[in-house]
Amino acid sequence: MNGGRRRSLFSFSYVFASFFGAAMIALAFGYFNYKYSQYKFINFKETILYTKSRLFEPEADRYIVVVYSSHMGDIDRALRKLKEKNPVLAIDLYQKRREREKNVVYATAGTNTLLKIIHRFHIREVPSYFMIEKQNENGLYKQASKIYLLEVQ
Numbered sequence: 001m002n003g004g005r006r007r008s009l010f011s012f013s014y015v016f017a018s019f020f021g022a023a024m025i026a027l028a029f030g031y032f033n034y035k036y037s038q039y040k041f042i043n044f045k046e047t048i049l050y051t052k053s054r055l056f057e058p059e060a061d062r063y064i065v066v067v068y069s070s071h072m073g074d075i076d077r078a079l080r081k082l083k084e085k086n087p088v089l090a091i092d093l094y095q096k097r098r099e100r101e102k103n104v105v106y107a108t109a110g111t112n113t114l115l116k117i118i119h120r121f122h123i124r125e126v127p128s129y130f131m132i133e134k135q136n137e138n139g140l141y142k143q144a145s146k147i148y149l150l151e152v153q
Contacts, residue, residue: 030065040120042132044139047117049089050109052097056089056107059143061134063089066150068127070096073152075127079104082129082150091117093126125149 048057050148068075071094080089083103090106092098093114098106109117117123121130121143129147 039143040122041135041143042117042120042141044141046139047109047113049091049109049113050097051082051105051107052099055100056105058089058139060087060136061140062086062144063132064129065132066127066129067093067121067123068150068152069093072073072126075152076125078152079148086131089132121147123147127152 012112043045044056044058066075066079066088070092071109071116075082075090079088079090086103088104090104092106092108095114097108100106108114124147127150128147129150130143130147131132132141133144134140
């Protein structure tokens with residue numbers, strides 16, 4: 001007959017290989033989930049922002065988003081260096097509407113929308129700023145940098 005040792009389905013090597021495979025899949029899923037959750041998205045078709053005279057519609061491929069409160073101080077001085085590099089989308093939490101300037105779009109929104117933006121991007125202090133980049137033609141932008149604290153004097 002068969003003189004060799006018979007292997008069962010639950011032997012150590014089968015269990016170890018199955019566990020190792022499942023662990024690798026879980027690690028890969030966790031890594032990609034972490035990478036995609038690290039930077040957030042904003043869709044300007046769903047998130048309505050207001051300028052002084054109209055709704056905000058993004059025109060540039062990249063924006064520096066500044067979340068600030070006009071009640072706290074002079075934001076214009078702080079924006080001088082930022083607006084030289086890229087267009088700035090300045091979102092005022094105090095909801096004061098201002099006219100657009102060269103390379104700066106001042107915007108605001110309703111309280112619920114502002115809270116969603118703060119929550120989505122994990123804004124802890126104001127004024128803060130970060131970069132967003134266009135992902136597709138449907139108004140979807142992705143966060144492209146960390147969130148930095150803006151120095152206001």
